[in-house]
Amino acid sequence: MVTHIFCLLLTCACAMAAPSSQSVNLLMSQVQPQEPDTYLCTSMNVRTIQPYITEFFPHANMDIAHHILLYGCETPGSEEKVWNCGEMLSTSDKAFKSAPVCQTGSKIIYAWAMDAPSLKLPPDVAFKVGGDTGINYLSMQIHYKNVSTFKPPQSKTDSSGVTLITTDVPKANHAGVYLMVTGGEIPVGSIEYLETACPYDDIEIHPFGFRTHTHTLGQVVSGYRVRDGQWTEIGRMDPKLPQMFYNVTNKVTLKTGDILAARCTMQNSLDHDVAIGNTQNDEMCNFYIMYYADGDQPLKEDACFQRGAPNWYLWDYPDQDALNLKDMPVNASTKPGSDYIYKANSTAYVEGLRLALKDINENEMMDEFLDGVISQMDPRDVESLVTPEQDREERDMANAYPGYFYPEEFQ
Numbered sequence: 024m025v026t027h028i029f030c031l032l033l034t035c036a037c038a039m040a041a042p043s044s045q046s047v048n049l050l051m052s053q054v055q056p057q058e059p060d061t062y063l064c065t066s067m068n069v070r071t072i073q074p075y076i077t078e079f080f081p082h083a084n085m086d087i088a089h090h091i092l093l094y095g096c097e098t099p100g101s102e103e104k105v106w107n108c109g110e111m112l113s114t115s116d117k118a119f120k121s122a123p124v125c126q127t128g129s130k131i132i133y134a135w136a137m138d139a140p141s142l143k144l145p146p147d148v149a150f151k152v153g154g155d156t157g158i159n160y161l162s163m164q165i166h167y168k169n170v171s172t173f174k175p176p177q178s179k180t181d182s183s184g185v186t187l188i189t190t191d192v193p194k195a196n197h198a199g200v201y202l203m204v205t206g207g208e209i210p211v212g213s214i215e216y217l218e219t220a221c222p223y224d225d226i227e228i229h230p231f232g233f234r235t236h237t238h239t240l241g242q243v244v245s246g247y248r249v250r251d252g253q254w255t256e257i258g259r260m261d262p263k264l265p266q267m268f269y270n271v272t273n274k275v276t277l278k279t280g281d282i283l284a285a286r287c288t289m290q291n292s293l294d295h296d297v298a299i300g301n302t303q304n305d306e307m308c309n310f311y312i313m314y315y316a317d318g319d320q321p322l323k324e325d326a327c328f329q330r331g332a333p334n335w336y337l338w339d340y341p342d343q344d345a346l347n348l349k350d351m352p353v354n355a356s357t358k359p360g361s362d363y364i365y366k367a368n369s370t371a372y373v374e375g376l377r378l379a380l381k382d383i384n385e386n387e388m389m390d391e392f393l394d395g396v397i398s399q400m401d402p403r404d405v406e407s408l409v410t411p412e413q414d415r416e417e418r419d420m421a422n423a424y425p426g427y428f429y430p431e432e433f434q
């Protein structure tokens with residue numbers, strides 16, 4: 024009996040010393056940013072916390088903070104308690120040193136913007152940090168929009184941030200984020216498509232959230248899985264809406280043999296060309312996929328980058344048979360809830376489309392004639408045959424890639 028009570032006490036004491044779940048605050052330490060659009064970062068070493076993160080509770084007010092991003096870093100951007108980590112390093116508040124969010128190995132793991140609620144990962148899913156995950160620090164970036172309350176006479180301070188629910192009980196599935204990203208540029212006065220696609224060749228994963236990111240020129244960002252030539256939307260969003268993680272459009276899985284594809288539809292109404300780059304005056308084209316996978320094996324590759332316009336469009340993807348562009352949804356450049364199609368019209372796009380369609384026509388002609396006919400003909404005659412007649416050309420063009428749009432002259 025005595026030992027029995029002793030045991031009970033012991034279990035109880037152990038449970039108190041190491042509760043299986045803890046909440047951890049990652050908050051700004053009473054900062055007073057003085058310039059609008061200041062981006063501040065603070066970080067924490069993950070050795071001090073339990074390794075499985077299952078939930079995120081934001082503490083922020085949308086009148087003050089425009090967005091919060093939480094990153095896992097291999098090494099933090101700075102040793103400072105708080106530093107300036109803006110994409111637009113020009114608005115540098117002299118009170119803070121400037122440094123990137125992470126020095127090395129950055130992975131986005133949570134995003135808050137405007138009215139985003141708390142994020143609870145699916146049951147048995149956690150973001151793992153520490154150990155061999157490559158995540159040694161968590162860095163939090165807050166974009167301060169309105170700073171008037173931090174100036175005299177109010178001189179308030181800010182402690183916005185995120186509370187993490189962590190546990191040391193291993194979860195069967197781990198969460199991760201896959202990034203689709205392009206380079207490229209958007210010519211003055213045009214609508215342009217920045218596109219990327221990659222073969223998926225890894226363990227089976229289950230996407231459950233997506234986030235889009237562009238700066239001011241983005242109109243629509245959409246992402247897809249292509250399996251057996253069939254396109255399925257993972258997510259589609261107006262990037263001018265809060266750039267947080269939304270639920271996927273379709274709960275599909277990704278496995279070896281699939282292709283991931285994404286498009287940012289950009290409209291440049293400014294008076295100069297805009298290229299992809301790291302400041303707010305440049306553009307970005309990002310489609311993030313938040314997923315979970317069985318076990319804790321990380322992906323070999325967690326980003327898909329292509330050069331983007333004017334040098335790369337989806338018709339430049341090497342395996343066109345597998346990509347099967349004619350199944351690309353026509354609403355890829357339409358904002359959810361609207362039916363307006365943003366049709367690309369840049370010179371590179373129009374020229375590229377013309378060439379891509381010419382290839383298709385030639386291939387189809389070849390198929391029809393290859394057996395027998397061509398082999399018996401004079402090569403010069405073959406050439407005149409594979410050059411399609413005008414009306415056939417127009418019909419084929421309209422049927423070839425429904426997800427692409429034909430400039431007036433093609434219609």
Ligand code: IYT
Nearest residue numbers: 129130131202204236299300301307308309
């Ligand atoms: C040039 C570009 O597109 N930069 C993006 C993508 C990016 C994400 C991560 C680049 C790096 C990263 O470690 I995660 I290097 C970019 O900077 N996107 C911003 C955040 O920094 C993540 C965004 O809000 O999506």
Ligand code: CU
Nearest residue numbers: 089090091166
């Ligand atoms: Cu912001």
Ligand code: CU
Nearest residue numbers: 110236237307
């Ligand atoms: Cu950006």
